[in-house]
Amino acid sequence: MKQLLTLLPATCLSILANAQCDVNVPSNATVIYADGTVTDGGNFWVCEGITATFTGFAPFVYAEEGCTITVTGLLGAFVVKANSTITLNGNNNNVVYDATTTLIDNGNNNISSVCPVVVLDYSNAPVGGCSTSMVVAANGKEVVTSIHPNPAHEQVNIAVLGDVLLGVQLIDMSGRVVIGDAGAQGRAWI
Numbered sequence: 001m002k003q004l005l006t007l008l009p010a011t012c013l014s015i016l017a018n019a020q021c022d023v024n025v026p027s028n029a030t031v032i033y034a035d036g037t038v039t040d041g042g043n044f045w046v047c048e049g050i051t052a053t054f055t056g057f058a059p060f061v062y063a064e065e066g067c068t069i070t071v072t073g074l075l076g077a078f079v080v081k082a083n084s085t086i087t088l089n090g091n092n093n094n095v096v097y098d099a100t101t102t103l104i105d106n107g108n109n110n111i112s113s114v115c116p117v118v119v120l121d122y123s124n125a126p127v128g129g130c131s132t133s134m135v136v137a138a139n140g141k142e143v144v145t146s147i148h149p150n151p152a153h154e155q156v157n158i159a160v161l162g163d164v165l166l167g168v169q170l171i172d173m174s175g176r177v178v179i180g181d182a183g184a185q186g187r188a189w190i
Helices: none
Strands: 022-024 030-032 036-038 044-046 051-054 057-063 068-071 074-080 085-088 094-098 102-105 111-115 119-121 130-138 141-150 157-160 177-179
Touching: 051 057, 068 074, 085 094
Parallel strands: 022 119, 030 044, 036 051, 044 057, 051 068, 057 074, 068 085, 074 094, 085 102, 094 111
Antiparallel strands: 130 141, 141 157
């Protein structure tokens, strides 16, 4: 019986089917909605497309898609979804990331696990959640760039560009109009 031996370059990272690729976002996570630097604190949930630098200690960090994260401190466990870039300048970090994410490891003793897909379970996530990035156009011009938090409990923030008259209708998970006059085509003017 013959064996086939395949040599892989040392730079290849294997995709680990047994890595913890499905994790829960805890209810005590602080939601990061805007680009910036995090110096210290508890657990963090980084919203989609955010650029963040972690300089202190954080026990758990969960990052959505399209983030650019730089770590100079220590993250106990760091889970990153798709199409992100992670730069580890710190030491002894533990990172689990999606196969479409780029990892740059400039530190020492960092442990990384590549998953085919990273799945975040939001069943215990903080009320309010992450922002929904979106573009709403009117007459060929961008007018709304984001709505957050999503899902919302009591307050919703809508980022609007310029002076526009905007009709808004909020609908709950059951399809019921929560805000907006259904008799006037379900619009609330802001």
